[in-house]
Amino acid sequence: MDNIFAALGDITPTIDKLDTTQSPPVLYLNIVNGSVVATCAPWDSIRTDQTAFLLLNDVVIDSQPIEAQDPTGPTPRLGKPPQFTIPVANNFSAGNEYNIQIKVTDTVQNIGISQKLTFDVREDSLEKDLKIDITEGAAGYTDDYPYLMPANIAVIQGPPNMQLTARGRGKVRFQDVGGADVCNFYFDENGVAPLVLIRIDKLHVDAVAASIQDQIYITRCGQTDEIFSRPVSFDDYVPVTDPNLSSAIDSVSCNTVGIADGNTICIISIVFNKRYIDTSSDDTIFIVIPDSLSLSKNMFNKNFPIRMAGPNLPTVKIVDYTAEFEVSAEKPGTYKVSFFPSKSALAYFSKDILFKELS
Numbered sequence: 368m369d370n371i372f373a374a375l376g377d378i379t380p381t382i383d384k385l386d387t388t389q390s391p392p393v394l395y396l397n398i399v400n401g402s403v404v405a406t407c408a409p410w411d412s413i414r415t416d417q418t419a420f421l422l423l424n425d426v427v428i429d430s431q432p433i434e435a436q437d438p439t440g441p442t443p444r445l446g447k448p449p450q451f452t453i454p455v456a457n458n459f460s461a462g463n464e465y466n467i468q469i470k471v472t473d474t475v476q477n478i479g480i481s482q483k484l485t486f487d488v489r490e491d492s493l494e495k496d497l498k499i500d501i502t503e504g505a506a507g508y509t510d511d512y513p514y515l516m517p518a519n520i521a522v523i524q525g526p527p528n529m530q531l532t533a534r535g536r537g538k539v540r541f542q543d544v545g546g547a548d549v550c551n552f553y554f555d556e557n558g559v560a561p562l563v564l565i566r567i568d569k570l571h572v573d574a575v576a577a578s579i580q581d582q583i584y585i586t587r588c589g590q591t592d593e594i595f596s597r598p599v600s601f602d603d604y605v606p607v608t609d610p611n612l613s614s615a616i617d618s619v620s621c622n623t624v625g626i627a628d629g630n631t632i633c634i635i636s637i638v639f640n641k642r643y644i645d646t647s648s649d650d651t652i653f654i655v656i657p658d659s660l661s662l663s664k665n666m667f668n669k670n671f672p673i674r675m676a677g678p679n680l681p682t683v684k685i686v687d688y689t690a691e692f693e694v695s696a697e698k699p700g701t702y703k704v705s706f707f708p709s710k711s712a713l714a715y716f717s718k719d720i721l722f723k724e725l726s
Contacts, residue, residue, distance in 0.1 A: 374479065375469070395490070404451065418430055464488075515636040531586070533549070615711045619636065630695060636689070702719070
């Protein structure tokens with residue numbers, strides 16, 4: 368009697384509705400109607416005296432005898448491949464990886480087993496049409512510095528004019544809706560939707576929420592099932608320790624990673640040494656940036672309008688011991704952003720920002 372092991376060992380099962388354009392393949396739950404069908408190609412010695420078993424993650428979940436391909440034909444014992452209907456409920460859940468195999472035995476206990484088909488299960492096929500890039504490194508918002516608005520900017524790309532919902536995990540909140548943790552948004556005609564992400568430092572959260580990683584996740588409107596999520600990387604105001612700088616500047620928040628699309632801003636938020644401001648009455652900073660960067664004149668934060676003190680010498684007023692400005696880049700690269708208070712040129716602060724290409 369033929370040994371079916373060798374023949375079946377080269378075959379990999381298949382599942383209908385599996386997106387094989389991705390690696391590993393993906394099963395999207397929103398496009399299946401309660402179940403999927405697993406099968407495989409026929410092996411050389413497939414016969415009606417055999418039984419097929421379906422293994423999900425190495426556990427047998429179903430079995431069936433091999434049926435005749437043509438019961439009234441010249442070879443009635445010749446079998447056809449099994450087809451297993453797998454209910455989605457209680458078998459698959461989004462965010463997990465699975466594998467299936469088909470094992471076959473016959474009446475004399477020959478055993479064969481197929482290759483494994485490994486695949487991911489995700490909630491929504493819309494995920495394929497969505498991209499997200501997020502700037503990094505902003506400090507949190509605090510009412511200690513109420514005029515400052517440090518933020519990370521998320522640039523989401525998707526189907527033009529579609530409406531979706533963004534939700535925050537951890538301490539992520541949306542400036543676009545006044546600091547709420549849920550934000551409905553539309554993609555514009557180019558399929559782009561920028562969202563301003565903030566962390567509210569004095570926000571009271573319970574111990575469970577405090578332990579959750581800061582993330583943004585996307586759902587369809589009116590639903591809570593996650594399509595996909597991305598981490599959000601905040602930082603803190605960084606104290607200035609250089610004596611030449613700390614005499615005038617207390618701390619700075621600056622995005623460390625930006626998006627090079629010509630529109631998305633990186634925000635530089637500055638807290639000054641109160642003694643310096645009180646004794647010098649300094650009320651202006653000068654901004655120094657390379658030609659490859661643009662200074663945002665239509666400020667996200669309206670508390671600090673840009674003025675020009677002379678050719679190519681932009682300034683911002685100091686308000687309540689603080690100042691803020693925004694820059695953007697057209698091309699990827701690392702660029703230096705600098706500023707100094709008008710009455711203390713020695714307090715010349717510089718910071719590199721890495722701008723990455725939009726996905």
